[in-house]
Amino acid sequence: MTPRIYLSPPDVGTAERALVADAFDSNWVAPLGPHVDAFERELAERCGTTACAALSSGTAAVHLALLLAGVGRGDEVWCSTFTFSASVNPVCYLSGTPVLVDSDVTTWNMDPDLLEQELEAAARRGRLPKAVVAVDLYGQCADLQRIQAACDRHGVTLIEDAAEALGATAYGRPAGSFGRFGILSFNGNKIITSGGGGALLSNDTDAIARARFFATQARDPAPHYQHSEIGYNYRLSNVLAAIGRGQLSTLEQRVAKRRANFDRYVAGLGDLPGIAFMPEATYGTSTRWLTTLTIDPDAFGATREDVRLALEAQDIESRPLWKPMHLQPVFAGCRVVGGQVSEHLFDWGLCLPSGSSLTAAEQDRVVEVVRGVCRV
Ligand SMILES: *Cc1c(COP(=O)(O)O)cnc(C)c1O
Numbered sequence: 317m318t319p320r321i322y323l324s325p326p327d328v329g330t331a332e333r334a335l336v337a338d339a340f341d342s343n344w345v346a347p348l349g350p351h352v353d354a355f356e357r358e359l360a361e362r363c364g365t366t367a368c369a370a371l372s373s374g375t376a377a378v379h380l381a382l383l384l385a386g387v388g389r390g391d392e393v394w395c396s397t398f399t400f401s402a403s404v405n406p407v408c409y410l411s412g413t414p415v416l417v418d419s420d421v422t423t424w425n426m427d428p429d430l431l432e433q434e435l436e437a438a439a440r441r442g443r444l445p446k447a448v449v450a451v452d453l454y455g456q457c458a459d460l461q462r463i464q465a466a467c468d469r470h471g472v473t474l475i476e477d478a479a480e481a482l483g484a485t486a487y488g489r490p491a492g493s494f495g496r497f498g499i500l501s502f503n504g505n506k507i508i509t510s511g512g513g514g515a516l517l518s519n520d521t522d523a524i525a526r527a528r529f530f531a532t533q534a535r536d537p538a539p540h541y542q543h544s545e546i547g548y549n550y551r552l553s554n555v556l557a558a559i560g561r562g563q564l565s566t567l568e569q570r571v572a573k574r575r576a577n578f579d580r581y582v583a584g585l586g587d588l589p590g591i592a593f594m595p596e597a598t599y600g601t602s603t604r605w606l607t608t609l610t611i612d613p614d615a616f617g618a619t620r621e622d623v624r625l626a627l628e629a630q631d632i633e634s635r636p637l638w639k640p641m642h643l644q645p646v647f648a649g650c651r652v653v654g655g656q657v658s659e660h661l662f663d664w665g666l667c668l669p670s671g672s673s674l675t676a677a678e679q680d681r682v683v684e685v686v687r688g689v690c691r692v
Contacts, residue, residue: 320631321682324505324606327570327673332562339558347372349554355561356515359500362564363482363492365517367524370552370560371531374479374501374514379406380527380550381497381516382447385473387412391446394434396426396458396477397640398658399451402501403477404641407449415445416642418654423597424608424661425458426450427654432466434653439470447473452481452491453638454594454667455507455574455605460494461487467495475499479514482507483571486600492517502560507570507605507672510560513552571603573672577679578604581668584683589692590615608637610664617691620666626689632682637665 339351352370360368371377387393389411395404397416407414417434420427431448438444448467450458460476467474474495478484481491482500492498498517502510516527529535534547552560563570578593585591590612596602613619620636627634639662642652669682 318631318681321633321669321674321678322671323633323635323667323669325671325673326504326509326511327671328509328559329562329566331565332559335558335562336555339555344554347551347553349557351554351557351561352552355552355557355564358561358564359515360517362567363490363498363500363517365493365498366519367517367521369516369524369527369531370557371514371516371527371550372552373512373550374477374499374503375402375406376531376548376550377499377501377514377516378403378449378475378477379409379548380530381475381499382406382410382412383530384523384526385447385475385496387446392443393447393449394431394445394653395449395641396451396453397642397652397655398424398453398638398661399477399641400479400638401641401644401646402479403449403451404647412446414641414647414650416640416647416650416652416655418652419657419661421657422595423456423459424594425453425456426463427657428459428462428466430654431463435466435470435472444470445472447475449475449477450495451477452484454608455481455484455603456594456597457481457484457486457491457494457600457602459486459597459599461599464494479506480605481603483567483603484601486597496520497523502556502563507574507603508560508563508567510552510556510563513556513560570672574604574670575602577670577674578607580676580679581607581609581683584679585609585686588616588687588690590617604670606667606670608665608667610661611666612664615692618689620664623666623686623689627682627685630681630685632669632685634669635667637661637667
């Protein structure tokens with residue numbers, strides 16, 4: 317029997333094992349310790365920021381970024397609608413009001429023209445958002461230079477959700493380094509994993525110190541337990557940081573492998589009618605965390621769902637692109653700016669198996685199944 321091919325499974329090796337053994341042997345089995353400190357330094361260095369707080373998840377990082385941006389009851393936060401729910405949920409933890417902004421067709425990320433226009437209109441109305449959360453999807457940075465300029469013009473805090481884009485670049489800068497805060501995730505399906513974890517990046521060292529304070533139950537400096545503010549338990553375990561460090565040391569190879577996966581899919585499927593791969597923006601390099609494509613059902617002779625079910629029948633995991641947040645029942649009441657681009661991507665889009673451990677033989681199986689569904 318051939319084993320199931322997963323979308324983006326963890327890929328761990330001996331470096332991680334040795335570092336975890338060190339965490340055990342040194343008895344630093346706690347949500348602090350030398351691997352946490354080292355992981356924070358290494359992430360900041362890799363992403364080109366002065367400071368970093370390692371946290372229990374990417375969601376926690378979004379939450380603390382919004383908290384430190386001053387988001388509170390009734391404040392608007394504008395987010396990419398085409399994303400995972402974790403980019404938006406923390407707005408609601410803080411009783412803020414999400415406003416959902418559509419993507420453009422060239423980057424699939426937040427449309428900078430749409431954002432500029434809407435910020436102008438909001439400034440005229442006298443109701444600017446407290447923050448903008450721009451997401452870097454599937455390994456590709458949003459047009460962060462233009463988004464940053466639009467936010468700066470109106471004094472709006474930018475948060476870069478780079479959970480899917482560690483290792484990517486835009487305008488010669490690393491993903492995670494834009495805006496006041498950058499967010500990373502080390503969930504099991506991301507380009508590197510710690511078995512669950514995340515990080516908050518910033519050049520504001522004081523803000524990162526505040527993030528650590530809130531992540532450690534907002535404990536005041538006193539010998540006893542004293543609290544003047546509401547805190548959270550959001551710090552990363554030293555054991556998990558050890559795994560993350562091992563993974564981070566191989567990031568370049570992981571990016572190269574994921575990009576090679578993409579190139580092989582293009583070679584194997586690019587000639588089929590109706591298939592279009594996610595474009596790569598001219599201003600940067602994508603990691604191709606996931607290989608994503610759209611399938612025009614008329615040209616291809618079958619739908620995205622036909623392809624997904626045919627793959628599943630062969631024990632191959634694939635997945636539709638993100639369902640836009642403005643189509644989610646839980647965010648049905650939210651204002652949306654545009655929406656057709658992301659709706660179309662959701663209708664036609666598919667993510668193919670893209671792990672860094674994917675073999676050529678496995679990839680050939682995927683290509684063969686997809687080709688078999690084409691009816692033209
Ligand atoms: C994975 C992800 C997150 C959340 O990260 P977790 O570590 O799973 O909490 C946030 N935003 C995006 C875009 C993601 O893909």
